[in-house]
Amino acid sequence: MNSSSLQSGAAGQTAARPLGVLAALPQELGDLIAAMQAESGVTTRTLGRRDYHIGTVHGVPCVVTLARVGKVAAAATVSALIHVFDVEAVVFTGVAGGVGPDVHVGDVVVGETLLQHDMNAEPLFPRHEIPLLARSRFDADRALAAALAAACERFIEEEGTALAERFSAALPRFETALPRVHRGLVISGDQFVASAAAVGDLRAALPDALAVEMEGAAIAQVCYEYDVPCAVVRTISDTADEHASTSFSSFLTEIAGTYSTGILRRFLASWTPAQR
Numbered sequence: 001m002n003s004s005s006l007q008s009g010a011a012g013q014t015a016a017r018p019l020g021v022l023a024a025l026p027q028e029l030g031d032l033i034a035a036m037q038a039e040s041g042v043t044t045r046t047l048g049r050r051d052y053h054i055g056t057v058h059g060v061p062c063v064v065t066l067a068r069v070g071k072v073a074a075a076a077t078v079s080a081l082i083h084v085f086d087v088e089a090v091v092f093t094g095v096a097g098g099v100g101p102d103v104h105v106g107d108v109v110v111g112e113t114l115l116q117h118d119m120n121a122e123p124l125f126p127r128h129e130i131p132l133l134a135r136s137r138f139d140a141d142r143a144l145a146a147a148l149a150a151a152c153e154r155f156i157e158e159e160g161t162a163l164a165e166r167f168s169a170a171l172p173r174f175e176t177a178l179p180r181v182h183r184g185l186v187i188s189g190d191q192f193v194a195s196a197a198a199v200g201d202l203r204a205a206l207p208d209a210l211a212v213e214m215e216g217a218a219i220a221q222v223c224y225e226y227d228v229p230c231a232v233v234r235t236i237s238d239t240a241d242e243h244a245s246t247s248f249s250s251f252l253t254e255i256a257g258t259y260s261t262g263i264l265r266r267f268l269a270s271w272t273p274a275q276r
């Protein structure tokens with residue numbers, strides 16, 4: 001184990017700093033808290049109206065929590081993970097709307113870069129630039145993103161055909177073809193995007209955007225400010241058009257947990273400090 005990943009425990013021995021794992025909504029965590037309960041037991045601390053679950057899951061010490069929805073909620077939660085729980089890195093898992101032309105319901109997007117699409121302090125600052133931070137795009141940690149993408153690829157290789165068969169009947173918009181893993185730009189804003197016109201505007205402004213959601217770039221900004229590695233993985237629940245709210249709701253209830261469970265299990269089992 002890398003000595004930079006160690007800190008002194010209460011009894012003087014060294015202990016690994018935990019990984020922060022968060023989602024907006026409970027379905028997006030899959031079986032993570034139950035798996036932690038079974039593996040190590042769970043200690044729960046409540047702070048800022050959120051429950052932080054502390055324990056070990058798939059061999060990794062973790063703090064698992066729900067941010068709820070939106071950029072402020074996400075920023076507040078990740079700030080607590082950093083300052084109160086001293087996490088070494090942060091992983092966000094959840095669903096998103098597909099924006100890229102080849103991004104379909106059931107695909108997975110791993111964020112390599114994140115941007116707040118609703119930030120606009122023009123004419124004082126260029127569109128999307130975070131005032132006084134001199135940047136609009138925040139990078140995910142390369143090693144974390146690569147490990148997440150590898151876990152997604154393995155999940156789809158091993159379970160993708162069964163997923164497509166199982167869910168295409170329940171969800172007409174779930175592509176029957178094998179789901180794909182994409183890597184690139186994820187955009188965040190305090191809007192649930194649900195019209196073809198809105199998607200068109202996002203594509204025109206940000207042609208390389210793959211997925212739209214409401215938390216990722218806020219987390220990436222806070223992690224950038226504190227030099228904490230972070231990564232975001234999003235399963236596509238809808239295509240941010242007029243069908244978005246029904247597609248999102250059924251995907252969240254019926255499918256999101258299966259993806260998160262399958263991806264996080266593989267990611268955590270493969271995750272060691274040497275990868276960072």
Ligand code: SAH
Pocket residue numbers: 024025068069070094095096097098191192193194212213214215237238239240241244248
């Ligand atoms: N609590 C409500 C609202 C969820 S908002 C509910 O359960 O119905 C949608 C959530 O999913 C956000 O956390 C966002 O990150 C993600 N999301 C999925 N599709 C989206 C879209 N088309 N536009 C924006 N966010 C989307």
